Amino acid sequence: MSPPPESAWYPVARSDDAAFRHVHQAKLLGRELAVWRADDGFVNVWENRCLHRGVRLSVGMNEGMELKCLYHGWRYANRTGGCTYIPAHPADSPARTICNATFPALERYGLVWTCLDGDIDFAPVDLLEGGGSFPLRALPFAAPPELVRRHLPAGDDHAGEDGTPRWFVQPVDADACVVYGVLTDTPAPDRRIAVLRRHARRLEDLRAEVEEIAATLPRPAPLVAAMEQADVPVDIGGPARTVGGTDQRVVVARKWETAAEVVAFELAPIDEPLPTVQPGAHIDVRLPNGSTRQYSLTNPAGDQARYVIAVKREPDSRGGSIHLHDEVHEGDELVISAPRNNFGLRRDAVETTLIAGGIGITPLLSMAETLAADGLPFVLHCFVRSADHLCFSERLDGLGDAVVRHIGLDPAGTAAQIRRALGAHRVARHVYICGPGPMLDAARRVAGEIGWPDEAVHFEYFANPNEIDRSNGFEISLARSGLTLEVPAGQSILEVLRANGVGLISSCEQGACGTCIVDVIDGDPIHHDVFLNATERAAGDRIVTCVSRSASGRLVLDL
Amino acid sequence: MDASDQRCTDPTVLDLWHPLVAVSEMATDNVERTLLLGFEIMYGTDRDGTRFAVRVDEPDEALPVLDRHGYLWTSLGAPPADVFTIPETAEPDRRTLNAASIKVATSAPRAIENFLDMGHFPYVHTDYLGVEPHTEVAEYRVEIENDELWARDCFFYQPMAAASAVGGQLSEYTYRVPHPYCVMLYKSSPTDPSRSDVIGLFVQAMTQDTIRAHNFLSVIDETSSDTVLRRFQQIIFSQDKPILENQFPTRLPLDPRVETPIRADRSAIVYRRWLTELGLAYAVIPAG
Ligand SMILES: [Fe+2]
Numbered sequence: 001m002s003p004p005p006e007s008a009w010y011p012v013a014r015s016d017d018a019a020f021r022h023v024h025q026a027k028l029l030g031r032e033l034a035v036w037r038a039d040d041g042f043v044n045v046w047e048n049r050c051l052h053r054g055v056r057l058s059v060g061m062n063e064g065m066e067l068k069c070l071y072h073g074w075r076y077a078n079r080t081g082g083c084t085y086i087p088a089h090p091a092d093s094p095a096r097t098i099c100n101a102t103f104p105a106l107e108r109y110g111l112v113w114t115c116l117d118g119d120i121d122f123a124p125v126d127l128l129e130g131g132g133s134f135p136l137r138a139l140p141f142a143a144p145p146e147l148v149r150r151h152l153p154a155g156d157d158h159a160g161e162d163g164t165p166r167w168f169v170q171p172v173d174a175d176a177c178v179v180y181g182v183l184t185d186t187p188a189p190d191r192r193i194a195v196l197r198r199h200a201r202r203l204e205d206l207r208a209e210v211e212e213i214a215a216t217l218p219r220p221a222p223l224v225a226a227m228e229q230a231d232v233p234v235d236i237g238g239p240a241r242t243v244g245g246t247d248q249r250v251v252v253a254r255k256w257e258t259a260a261e262v263v264a265f266e267l268a269p270i271d272e273p274l275p276t277v278q279p280g281a282h283i284d285v286r287l288p289n290g291s292t293r294q295y296s297l298t299n300p301a302g303d304q305a306r307y308v309i310a311v312k313r314e315p316d317s318r319g320g321s322i323h324l325h326d327e328v329h330e331g332d333e334l335v336i337s338a339p340r341n342n343f344g345l346r347r348d349a350v351e352t353t354l355i356a357g358g359i360g361i362t363p364l365l366s367m368a369e370t371l372a373a374d375g376l377p378f379v380l381h382c383f384v385r386s387a388d389h390l391c392f393s394e395r396l397d398g399l400g401d402a403v404v405r406h407i408g409l410d411p412a413g414t415a416a417q418i419r420r421a422l423g424a425h426r427v428a429r430h431v432y433i434c435g436p437g438p439m440l441d442a443a444r445r446v447a448g449e450i451g452w453p454d455e456a457v458h459f460e461y462f463a464n465p466n467e468i469d470r471s472n473g474f475e476i477s478l479a480r481s482g483l484t485l486e487v488p489a490g491q492s493i494l495e496v497l498r499a500n501g502v503g504l505i506s507s508c509e510q511g512a513c514g515t516c517i518v519d520v521i522d523g524d525p526i527h528h529d530v531f532l533n534a535t536e537r538a539a540g541d542r543i544v545t546c547v548s549r550s551a552s553g554r555l556v557l558d559l
Numbered sequence: 560m561d562a563s564d565q566r567c568t569d570p571t572v573l574d575l576w577h578p579l580v581a582v583s584e585m586a587t588d589n590v591e592r593t594l595l596l597g598f599e600i601m602y603g604t605d606r607d608g609t610r611f612a613v614r615v616d617e618p619d620e621a622l623p624v625l626d627r628h629g630y631l632w633t634s635l636g637a638p639p640a641d642v643f644t645i646p647e648t649a650e651p652d653r654r655t656l657n658a659a660s661i662k663v664a665t666s667a668p669r670a671i672e673n674f675l676d677m678g679h680f681p682y683v684h685t686d687y688l689g690v691e692p693h694t695e696v697a698e699y700r701v702e703i704e705n706d707e708l709w710a711r712d713c714f715f716y717q718p719m720a721a722a723s724a725v726g727g728q729l730s731e732y733t734y735r736v737p738h739p740y741c742v743m744l745y746k747s748s749p750t751d752p753s754r755s756d757v758i759g760l761f762v763q764a765m766t767q768d769t770i771r772a773h774n775f776l777s778v779i780d781e782t783s784s785d786t787v788l789r790r791f792q793q794i795i796f797s798q799d800k801p802i803l804e805n806q807f808p809t810r811l812p813l814d815p816r817v818e819t820p821i822r823a824d825r826s827a828i829v830y831r832r833w834l835t836e837l838g839l840a841y842a843v844i845p846a847g
Binding site for chain 2: 051052053091098
């Protein structure tokens, strides 16, 4: 028995059909495909259907590193097809499970190839591997692919001084296909037009002949491709909860000193492509000594062939940074978590202000480059001790006038510059702040003083500077599962949940990243985290379970 | 066109009233042909002014007809006593007209869902019903009441909400779906904010995959000409048409896992559930 047609590789376009900033529509075995080249050169082959409302992605916009659906402006990342932004809910980070169906793609011999069954390797065509191959004009045939294949010239027919043509058939549907020819050698420039013309004429003659035969045959039923189902539970109650992904191995492809006391790591995938990046996201890095550290990704949306993180040497810290600086080298393997985004970027601001202190530049660089790619107005303020402490200065230079460098200011000078950078709040202006605790506290205080509302001030702490008082005990009751548990002094809610088999995703476990947040149905939380803002704290309807506790004897959680 | 394999056998749909044509566009002593639910229909006005409709394959059996809201309605089954009412149209100073009847290669429920959707305004109706960066869809309420779907408290920033609008405004919409293939919206009239303009889309399902969309308009506007009022609706609908014709599958999937609804799609989610509860099977892909 012959293998199913889905398990073979077929050409679906010529490489030049996949022009930059264009989306090409193709069809293979009854399935429509959107073929688009990202600005990093990668060619994407996706099912031609936005998984939101089924609109063809081929009528969407190739924004360079993201594909934007025409209907609701949803954005999907280059390479993974993961959703990076949903404009109807600008403050939410799209769930990782919102991902378009993608197919493996590669370019060979001037053609774009794909395979609908992703587990098959591409078999190279030996004659064309020399490197000098030359694609001919592609020609659609209104005839069954099998019939066309039988009539294509075999072997070295049509061979000539300009090379031997190899023919490939893209089975479009039961009664339609496209024939691609590739010459083994590239003709001399002055011969090219004549060669193209000669082969085109022969192929057109063949088409006339085959279509005449096809017209006498019964018309085959069209192929029906199964629709990929969205992998998303319907939950319209609130923002999609961050769901856990699996860890994966990466290799340190590059390690370099990007600023004084800061090394950058470029992490390349080993087994699987890296998951979708949203601006502001962080990953957990599992160190060989058993500890875990959080680092923000500097990658802008859609640029995710390799993750880039930066690590500051912190002599007083728990040792993770020292280990990464001194013990991890290019070629070494690390294990990382899938990205999590608790510091999402709205792309509906009239103006965005980004304020970075030192190494706090990392998530803001990802935001700045995303905003720059989208053509949205922003200013990135970088506060550093000295010019040597500016990370990624080449990338900052690439952002031109949008970057303002503040070098060597004392705390009073920093606060004054932040006040100036913020200015009076106007509708649809947002500020994102990341940096050391004291600077972040100062920036939030200044923003409050000059009338910025909490919902326009977004921040991410590296670490929680608060002294956490774990001396009281209380009871938690889980509304959905009906469990009631005792949280004794000295233990966190998260620890008690885990010990009782209630799995909850966490990351920093010190109240900074917000990953382990849970909705509170009843009770009075005492907030020890630095994730929630004043308005959210006052509302008392959410709690960061790794550090926060209860003032009431009982907390009812939505678990 | 051979529509015999498109012929409706779904009693839920056969028993509904369906719009055929704007009566203002009917000539006396004339017969026209159209498609409804896969059946060829002849309709017209007798010499004595009586409206009629028949199936071409059963020319001796007169179909029931009604003249409501400016359209001629018929049914291929056992319809209810009347078409849904629109009380506002009784107001004497209101102008009620058909803005356009436009053929679209889509299914009736896809057209209804698009009409209920605010999230696409900045992208599809740029500078009219929406504009970036005002893309957020705030929470709104959706209920089924008296066998109709109502969506209330729908707020959206609109740069040019109507033909008579000057400058941007935060519009409040109320949506009403009184019939599986008919939808209306109420929004405060720019010329008299205490009252509502009513805009409707009454869909004639020609087949499962083709429709004629009758754009109904009932507004309080003393100054704009009929042409200006019509042109505004025609521009809006012509922006929706290419989107509707590029949706796959054409028929509305009722299984919630086939597409990815978000909070902004609450009305669509309830609409799909409602169709499932009605047991409606024509022009949809029923939940498996
Ligand atoms: Fe629309």
